[in-house]
Amino acid sequence: MRAAVLTFPGSNCERDLARAFAAHGFAVDRVWHKEAALPAGVDIVAIPGGYSFGDYLRCGAIAARAPVMAAVARHAARGGHVIGICNGFQILTEAGLLPGTLMRNAGLRFVCRRVGLCVATTASPFTALWARGAAIALPIAHHDGNYAADPPTLDRLEGEDRIAFRYRENPNGAARDIAGILSANRRVLGMMPHPERAIEAAQGGADGVRLFLALAGALAAA
């Protein structure tokens, strides 16, 4: 199994993310944003958190137009797996690979703490090892995590069981408590919480492990 971890100027979670994949049996390629193609044989593209391009214009807006993102769009169109975490989620919405957008937190403050989440669907390669409705805790660290989309889009996400995670106590004003969503084919996940910062007890919790284990299981079976 191969994971490609992208890096943009201003990314700052790429090492944690690469380490989390490596700890769960993935060969990891680190890919710079100027690359026009992904390494051969990549199963999953991972877009890390951070402040790509200084959050200029809008969070993720410039990164979404970087050369490597055209390759990511082709990978996704072929049915390839993609995960975007925090700024990576913002980049996926800006790239049009997931619907909606992430606005400034309703409370205007940067929020950096562990939050309670509910696993809203188990029908995805990322969440299959949890029980539906499972209560877990993962860290968040963001200023723009307030998920917004028009009501028909929100209804469609709910109707198609595409909400992966919801906040148990909404920290940022996100519509319908949404913390993470899936693409229509369920292989692209965008989420504001950081599973890669919760893979061992020393990080204060290890609830992120099941996401990487689930993904490893799904990709090994594919």
Added chain:
Amino acid sequence: MRARVLVTLRPGVLDPQGEAVRHALGTLGFAGIEAVRQGKLIEIDLARSDPAAAAAEVREMCEKLLANTVIETYSIEIA
């Protein structure tokens, strides 16, 4: 020629930053402010001389990058 692009939030989209500005203005004693909406002004200097072609090109820039049409609208002035 110069293009001025004004990017604003769509009506109905909550603007927490505009709301914070409204509160701060109230704190400074400015009374009767009903709403504040914050947006962006982007100035682009173009080598083109045909205003219609320039407007069409800037519109494409807005659709592809300058505005996120999920939550924002834009207007363009060419001068």
